[in-house]
Amino acid sequence: MKNILHIISSARGDLSYSNRLSSALLEKLLQRNKINKVVVRDLVKDQPPFADEVSIHEFYKHPGLYDEHSKQLLSYANTIVDEIREADIIVIGTPMFNLGISTPLKAWLDQLIRAGVTYVFDEQWTRVGQFKDKKVYLAIASGGRSVEGAPDYISDYLKDVFRSYTGITDVETYRMEGTMEHGFIANYESVLKDF
Helix, strand or coil, rough: CCEEEECCCCCCCCHHHHHHHHHHHHHHHHHCCEEEEEEEEEEECHHHHHHCCHHHHHHHCCCCCHHHHHHHCHHHHHHHHHHHHHCCCCEEEECCEEEEHHHHHHHHHHHHHHHHHHHEEECCCCCCCCCCCCEEEEEEECCCCCCCCCCCCHHHHHHHHHHHHHHCHHHEEEEEEECCCCCCCCCCCHHHHCC
């Protein structure tokens, strides 16, 4: 039995193509796998806090040095780390927003990634991720279409973050492109045909 964490990060709610794509992907996972639990983390309805002058120091403190004040400041961060720890499968929906991920998703990543928690350093000071053997599915929607040879600012970035700072290397991407084109009709089955 597997646990799924579904991350929603588009502010467009029910009109969001990335939300619909990640939900369609989740539905396929529910049909294919024996699922114990699905946790939904809506980053728009429950926005991650931004690091500030006070809390930023806690993110760089060794976990062995946390005190009660640290635990209060890191409450949200600890909750989402626990959600990742418990999840076998992570489904992330994000729109392309100015060539990058959504603001809430970036804030969530900034709360998640922490030395001594999601990664540690080995004897050679190489990062070693602490959350191996998990699967991530990215559901990305964009108004335009990819151009061959152009940089991929979303999936490449997210793959690098997960690999470098969590140890998660199994990341699969599904894209809904051209959503701003005149007469665009979303076909989620077509996007997920190879799933």
